[in-house]
Structures are given as structure tokens and as C-alpha cells.
Amino acid sequence: MADKITLGYTHLSGCTGCTVALADNYAGLLTLLDKYVDLKYMPTLADARHIQKVDVSFVEGSVCINDKLAVQEIKETREKSAIVVALGGCACYGNITRFSRGGQQNQPAHEAYLPIGDLIKVDVFIPGCAPTPQMIRNVAVMAYLLLKGTKEQKDLATAFLTPLMKLTEKNEACFCELMTQVINQGLCMGCGTCAAACPVNAITMEYGKPQGERDLCIKCGACYSQCPRSFFSFDVVENYEAINEAIMAALQ
Amino acid sequence: MGAELGKYKSVVSARSTDKELLKHAQDGGIVTSLFAYALEEGIIDGAIVAASKEFAAKNPSKVMLDNSNFDMIEPWRPIPAIVNTKAELLAAAGTKYNISPNVALLKEATRAFGLDKIGIVGTPCQMQAVRKAQLYPIGFRDVGASIALAVGIFCMENFPYQSILQLVEDHAAMKLESVKKMEIGKGKFWVYGKRGQVVQLPLKVTHKYEQPGCHVCLDYVANLGDISTGSVGSPDGWSTVFVRSKIGDSVWAKAMAAGVFETQPIEKVKPGLELVTKLANEKITKNKATLEARKTFGVGKALRNPYI
Numbered sequence: 001m002a003d004k005i006t007l008g009y010t011h012l013s014g015c016t017g018c019t020v021a022l023a024d025n026y027a028g029l030l031t032l033l034d035k036y037v038d039l040k041y042m043p044t045l046a047d048a049r050h051i052q053k054v055d056v057s058f059v060e061g062s063v064c065i066n067d068k069l070a071v072q073e074i075k076e077t078r079e080k081s082a083i084v085v086a087l088g089g090c091a092c093y094g095n096i097t098r099f100s101r102g103g104q105q106n107q108p109a110h111e112a113y114l115p116i117g118d119l120i121k122v123d124v125f126i127p128g129c130a131p132t133p134q135m136i137r138n139v140a141v142m143a144y145l146l147l148k149g150t151k152e153q154k155d156l157a158t159a160f161l162t163p164l165m166k167l168t169e170k171n172e173a174c175f176c177e178l179m180t181q182v183i184n185q186g187l188c189m190g191c192g193t194c195a196a197a198c199p200v201n202a203i204t205m206e207y208g209k210p211q212g213e214r215d216l217c218i219k220c221g222a223c224y225s226q227c228p229r230s231f232f233s234f235d236v237v238e239n240y241e242a243i244n245e246a247i248m249a250a251l252q
Numbered sequence: 253m254g255a256e257l258g259k260y261k262s263v264v265s266a267r268s269t270d271k272e273l274l275k276h277a278q279d280g281g282i283v284t285s286l287f288a289y290a291l292e293e294g295i296i297d298g299a300i301v302a303a304s305k306e307f308a309a310k311n312p313s314k315v316m317l318d319n320s321n322f323d324m325i326e327p328w329r330p331i332p333a334i335v336n337t338k339a340e341l342l343a344a345a346g347t348k349y350n351i352s353p354n355v356a357l358l359k360e361a362t363r364a365f366g367l368d369k370i371g372i373v374g375t376p377c378q379m380q381a382v383r384k385a386q387l388y389p390i391g392f393r394d395v396g397a398s399i400a401l402a403v404g405i406f407c408m409e410n411f412p413y414q415s416i417l418q419l420v421e422d423h424a425a426m427k428l429e430s431v432k433k434m435e436i437g438k439g440k441f442w443v444y445g446k447r448g449q450v451v452q453l454p455l456k457v458t459h460k461y462e463q464p465g466c467h468v469c470l471d472y473v474a475n476l477g478d479i480s481t482g483s484v485g486s487p488d489g490w491s492t493v494f495v496r497s498k499i500g501d502s503v504w505a506k507a508m509a510a511g512v513f514e515t516q517p518i519e520k521v522k523p524g525l526e527l528v529t530k531l532a533n534e535k536i537t538k539n540k541a542t543l544e545a546r547k548t549f550g551v552g553k554a555l556r557n558p559y560i
Contacts, residue, residue: 021393132393163388163560185556189410189465191374192332192353193381196360197391207329207413208351208463222391228381229465229558238259238475240383241497244396 004035005147007140008054009042010077012070013097013113014061017130018088019044022058024133031251032137036144056143057081058136059122062090062097062113071119078120083143086122086168087136089129089220091115093173096129096218117171125167129199129220139164141250160243163231173221175202175212177230183209187229194223256532258475260494261501263525264515265486276345278435280491282481282513283403284345286503287371288338289512295503296400299371300361301344302330302352311340316357327428328420329413332357334365347405349434350413351463355381359391362398369400375407376471376480383476401503404474406482406492406528407466408436408535415461419443424451437483467542468558472532479504485528486521492528 009019019042023029033039040052057077064070078084089095094115102111116122126135139161146157175198182188190208202216203223210223224230236243257263267280273288274281283301290296305325308315315333325331330352335341354374361367372382379402386396411419420428424443433444441453474480478500485492493515495504507513518525546555 126390128390128393130393132389132391134389134393134396138387160387166560181556186464187468187556187558189377189463189469190351190353191378191381192356193358193385195353195356196358197385199391205353205356208353209412226385226388226390226392228377228384229468231560232380232384232558233560234470237380237383237387240387240476243387 012061127221177224197226296371303333379476404477404480409466
């Protein structure tokens with residue numbers, strides 16, 4: 001269908017958990033594919049063997065810079081996509097691959113991994129390990145509205161995506177961001193969101209403030225990006241009811 | 253209606269019709285009654301509330317503790333807990349003027365606790381956290397749709413635990429164990445003892461103990477709750493209630509029909525919305541000035557502004 005946007009999915013050094021999160025939209029994914037998105041390239045699900053020219057590319061995983069093919073694929077993804085979305089903690093921030101240091105069979109020299117934003121310009125971040133099905137869905141719907149919607153829908157999509165675009169300014173994540181960017185900045189108000197968002201329970205709340213077990217932290221970026229004092233857009237969040245309804249209606 | 257009170261469908265002065273419950277309540281017993289009703293009707297199957305040391309000791313499986321043990325939990329330190337019965341709700345009633353990280357339990361409520369329809373009570377910033385998590389779920393997979401009733405409470409500012417300790421034990425010269433109720437109202441910080449004694453502190457004394465993160469907050473009456481409630485605007489023993497969202501409207505209408513609350517038109521009560529509006533304006537104006545000052549806090553260097 002001509003009205004659909006085209007989507008590619010580049011799989012680098014990731015675990016396919018982001019793919020599963022996308023699939024975990026269940027019927028919502030089928031509606032997305034029915035009405036809004038034409039999947040042009042996705043090695044896990046389709047037979048196209050080379051990166052295609054698309055409107056939006058999701059990229060899962062970080063880049064092993066010792067692997068020529070991986071470096072070539074991320075560059076090609078950028079060249080062939082209007083919008084590049086880093087999907088999940090690895091693509092955004094390196095995540096667990098930050099801890100890679102080579103020395104394993106049978107590519108002991110595969111030791112250096114970088115989040116994709118260190119090699120190409122990235123437009124949107126969807127952090128999280130795993131990212132949530134709902135966030136992926138919301139971004140997909142908003143990308144559609146941005147490219148195919150009315151003026152009003154484009155404005156909504158821009159407002160919605162802006163915080164996720166701003167996240168791309170930094171390619172490093174850790175529990176420490178809660179210290180350096182929130183507590184140290186006098187912004188923490190002890191709501192506990194970070195502790196709930198952490199996938200490895202590395203955060204507890206001590207007397208109402210985050211305490212990080214940094215040797216547990218896998219550097220996914222969920223805590224900081226979910227924190228209501230990292231980014232908070234009144235224009236968008238105050239309309240949560242209408243926006244949620246619009247997204248749900250789009251997926252009917 | 254100005255922006256300072258947020259969007260709402262209706263506003264009334266209300267109190268619970270349950271006289272027994274009112275004995276435990278901070279004001280009109282709105283949060284406790286609403287959740288008790290919602291539990292009974294199956295609107296929610298559990299609620300995240302701020303419980304106490306005693307509750308945590310009796311129900312260790314209903315709280316998610318930090319690294320401290322029960323003996324380390326002090327009186328008047330709130331512990332986020334998941335409650336499923338009216339009796340448990342009553343045990344958590346009453347305002348604790350220090351930080352209760354209720355959102356910390358929000359994901360676990362849908363996991364180990366197995367809740368499908370969650371009630372959550374919280375301050376305005378916690379309502380903001382809940383709505384952000386619904387729109388931008390980054391670490392909150394499958395949580396957004398499970399939030400069945402979010403009740404916001406008015407909040408001017410909050411205190412770290414050590415601040416309350418210092419205010420009550422040093423300034424008011426009372427042991428925390430012997431305190432029955434604390435209240436901020438009529439320009440004073442009130443401490444009521446179990447033996448009937450009352451100490452009041454001027455708010456001026458409390459300012460330096462406020463949580464710094466509260467000074468950038470631009471929400472007084474929990475603009476993002478489904479329903480929000482607080483003492484300001486209504487007479488003693490009553491609460492001011494804003495009904496805001498479609499969910500809030502539906503639950504409130506059902507609770508009213510079931511006789512859970514008695515209400516008075518807000519226009520008929522003193523001091524009414526005028527005072528709520530005034531205090532909301534004062535909070536927002538003061539904190540906007542703080543945000544403005546952060547822009548030029550250093551020499552050519554700003555502090556971070558979260559609001560984009």
C-alpha cells in the first residue's frame with residue numbers, strides 16, 4: 001500500500017530480545033503491518049538479504065568495530081534510511097557489550113563494541129533492556145504520523161518524539177546518570193521510578209533516594225530515561241489520555 | 253479555572269460516610285474510602301500505598317524493602333506497600349510528611365504480586381511519573397494498561413526522613429513514637445501527640461528542611477491524577493476533590509451512587525477554591541523562579557532543566 005511507511009530492521013550485536021519485544025505487541029504488530037508499516041528488511045522475519053532503502057530503520061545491537069561487515073552494515077543503514085532508531089540498550093548505549101574485551105574463541109580479536117551513535121548520526125532512541133513492546137509500538141505509530149499524517153498529527157508526533165530525539169545527544173548510560181544528572185543536579189524527588197525501571201534490581205530506595213548497586217548495573221539506560229526528572233514534557237504528558245486513546249484507536 | 257489547577261471535570265468538597273474510617277483518616281478519608289470501594293467492586297485488585305513500620309513487620313510479603321531490616325524502619329517513615337483489603341488500607345491511612353517512593357513498586361505489582369488492575373496513590377510528581385511511564389514506557393513493560401486508578405494528593409513540598417526527625421524531635425520536642433498525627437495547614441506545621449498535646453511550628457522553620465527536588469515542581473493539586481484530593485479549600489475533616497480523567501469520572505460517579513461519600517458544592521464551603529488557586533499559584537510562581545535561576549546558576553553555566 002502506498003500509504004504505508006517502509007521499515008527496515010538491522011540486527012547487529014544484539015540478542016534478538018528487541019525483536020521479541022516488537023513481536024510482543026501481539027495483534028498490535030499485525031495491525032501495524034496491515035495498516036501502517038511495510039517491512040522491507042528484517043533478517044529474522046523476512047528473506048530480503050541486503051539492507052533496503054526505507055523510511056525508518058530500527059537498529060538492534062551495538063557495533064563490533066573489529067567486524068568489517070558490522071561496520072559496513074551500520075553505515076549502509078544510515079545511508080539508506082530517512083530515520084534511524086536505535087532500539088534497545090545495546091544500540092543506544094552499548095549496554096552489556098560495554099563489558100566486552102575480547103579474548104574468546106573463535107574471534108579473540110572481537111573486543112571493541114560501540115553504540116551505533118558513535119559511528120553514525122541516530123535520530124531517535126528507544127532505551128531499555130529489553131525495550132518495551134508499548135514504546136516500540138508508540139514510536140512506530142508516531143513515525144507513521146510524522147511521515148504520513150496531517151499537519152496536526154505531524155505536530156503531535158514531533159512533540160512526542162522530541163524527548164527521544166534529545167536522548168541521542170549522549171551515548172553513555174549507567175546508574176551513575178541518576179547521580180550526575182538528577183541527584184547531583186538537585187532534581188531528585190524520590191518517586192522510585194528508577195528502582196522499578198531497572199531490569200536487574202540494581203536500585204533500591206534508601207530514605208527515599210536511589211542507591212545503586214553498580215556492579216549489578218548493566219548500563220542499559222532505563223533508569224535515567226524513565227526518571228520523570230530526566231525529561232518531562234508538559235505539552236505531551238498532560239495530554240496522556242488523548243494520546244493513549246489515539247494510539248489505541250490507531251491499532252484497532 | 254486557571255491552568256494552575258490542571259484539567260478537571262468536577263470539583264467538590266467531600267468526606268467519607270464511613271465514620272469508623274474517618275477516625276483513621278488525615279482529612280475526609282477520600283483515598284482510603286475510594287480504594288476500599290474500588291477493591292470491593294473489583295475496579296482494582298490491589299493498591300500501592302504508603303504503609304508503616306508496623307504494617308511492614310506484619311506483612312513482609314506486601315512490601316519491597318530496601319537494604320534495611322524491620323528494626324531499622326523508624327516510626328513515621330513510610331514504606332511503599334501493596335494492600336488488598338480495607339483493613340490493610342486503614343493501616344496505611346494518614347499523611348507521612350517524608351518521601352515514600354511508591355512508584356518503586358509499580359512494576360513489581362504486575363509481576364510477583366500478579367495485579368491486573370492497580371490502584372496507586374501518590375504526590376503530584378509521582379502522578380507525573382506514572383503518566384510518563386504510560387506514554388514512554390522504557391522500563392515499564394506491560395504496566396501502563398494495568399493502572400486502573402491513580403489518585404493524586406495535593407503537595408506543597410516534601411521532606412527527607414531526617415528532616416521530619418529534626419522538626420519533630422528537636423523543634424517540636426516530641427518523640428516520634430508518641431506522635432499521633434502531623435499536619436501542615438493554616439500556615440503552621442502541627443504535631444499532635446498521643447496524649448493530647450499539640451505543638452505548632454511556623455512554616456518558616458521548616459523551609460530549610462524541604463527536599464531540594466521539590467523546588468522545581470510545578471504541580472500543586474496533582475494535575476495528572478485520575479482523581480486528586482487534599483485538605484486545602486475544605487473545612488477540617490473534609491477534603492477538596494478534583495475529578496479529572498474519564499476513569500476518575502466513572503469511578504467517582506459509581507462511588508457516589510453507592511453512598512461512599514457525602515459532598516458539598518465547593519462554592520459553598522470556606523475557604524474554597526480561591527485558597528487552592530492562591531496556593532497553587534504561589535507554589536508554581538516560586539518554583540518557576542527557581543527554574544529560571546538555575547539557567548544562570550554558574551558563571552556561563554546552567555543547571556539542567558528537565559522540562560522540555
